[in-house]
Amino acid sequence: DVTYGWWAGNAFVTNRSGRFIASHAAHTGLISLAAGANTLFEFSRFDPSVPMGNQGLVSIPHLAAIGIGFDEAGVWTGAGVVTIAILHLILSMVYGAGGLLHAIKFPEKIEDSEVKQAQKFKLEWDNPDNQTFILGHHLIFFGVANIWFVEWARVHGIYDPAVEAIRQVNYNLDLTQIWNHQFDFIQIDSLEDVMGGHAFLAFFQIGGGAFHIATKQIGTYTKFKGAELLSAEAILSWSLAGIG
Numbered sequence: 001d002v003t004y005g006w007w008a009g010n011a012f013v014t015n016r017s018g019r020f021i022a023s024h025a026a027h028t029g030l031i032s033l034a035a036g037a038n039t040l041f042e043f044s045r046f047d048p049s050v051p052m053g054n055q056g057l058v059s060i061p062h063l064a065a066i067g068i069g070f071d072e073a074g075v076w077t078g079a080g081v082v083t084i085a086i087l088h089l090i091l092s093m094v095y096g097a098g099g100l101l102h103a104i105k106f107p108e109k110i111e112d113s114e115v116k117q118a119q120k121f122k123l124e125w126d127n128p129d130n131q132t133f134i135l136g137h138h139l140i141f142f143g144v145a146n147i148w149f150v151e152w153a154r155v156h157g158i159y160d161p162a163v164e165a166i167r168q169v170n171y172n173l174d175l176t177q178i179w180n181h182q183f184d185f186i187q188i189d190s191l192e193d194v195m196g197g198h199a200f201l202a203f204f205q206i207g208g209g210a211f212h213i214a215t216k217q218i219g220t221y222t223k224f225k226g227a228e229l230l231s232a233e234a235i236l237s238w239s240l241a242g243i244g
Contacts, residue, residue: 017110017123022102029095035059036088039081048076059085067157067166074165136212143206146198153195160191171195 013020039059052061060081063069069081107113111122121137124130152158153169160167172192178200181188188194 014125015123016108017121018102018106018108018113020123021110022099025095025099025102029092029099032088032095033092036085036092039063039085039088043078043081043085046076065159066152067159070159070166072157072166074159132212136209136214139205139209139212141209143202143204143209146202146205150195150199150202153191158191162189169195171199173199175200 013023042057042060045055046057046060047055052064060069063081063084068084069076069078071077109122111119113119121134122130123134150171154171155168157166157168159165160169169191172190173196174193177193178197181193181197
């Protein structure tokens with residue numbers, strides 16, 4: 001029965017799952033627009049004769065880290081940078097259109113949708129089974145993103161600062177190393193170990209996501225096991241998925 005003023009932000013959509021999706025689609029569109037526009041801006045003023053650190057760049061260094069815009073020897077070519085920027089601009093319009101549809105045309109609450117699959121993603125803040133169902137899907141998406149990253153490094157290659165060049169990196173799926181590195185991850189100096197950690201994380205997230213979707217949590221929900229935190233985790237994963 002609580003009411004909120006127009007200035008209360010996301011609190012206004014607490015019990016309006018359809019409008020909640022609209023707001024996050026809009027946020028994702030803005031992020032995508034900013035990424036694409038900033039990439040084009042940096043591309044227009046980038047000087048390959050000056051170190052990136054001295055040019056105040058954000059987007060191009062991230063692209064360079066995954067081997068985009070430079071050849072295998074680390075020489076600037078610009079290949080693929082504009083394509084990725086324009087793709088982000090196009091996706092921002094797609095996200096924006098989705099947000100408008102959910103805000104104007106689609107039902108205010110997902111449970112009122114005529115699509116049965118959509119109804120499953122209604123938000124019931126006091127229902128852990130509902131929240132764990134949503135969380136499971138986002139864990140799977142995160143796992144797929146990790147697989148994409150690992151395969152990109154293996155097939156295309158990423159920048160290795162040790163050799164100052166782009167090289168293909170095969171993951172090292174050594175579970176002992178992965179377990180040990182959780183305590184000294186700052187000291188990792190092998191891209192193979194980094195990719196191995198991502199490969200393991202992909203398996204772990206997809207497996208955990210499938211568990212959350214197919215089953216209820218083992219035992220009784222308690223504060224320790226997330227009875228009051230699960231909804232926050234689900235929404236955080238929802239937001240991070242959009243940012244990613």
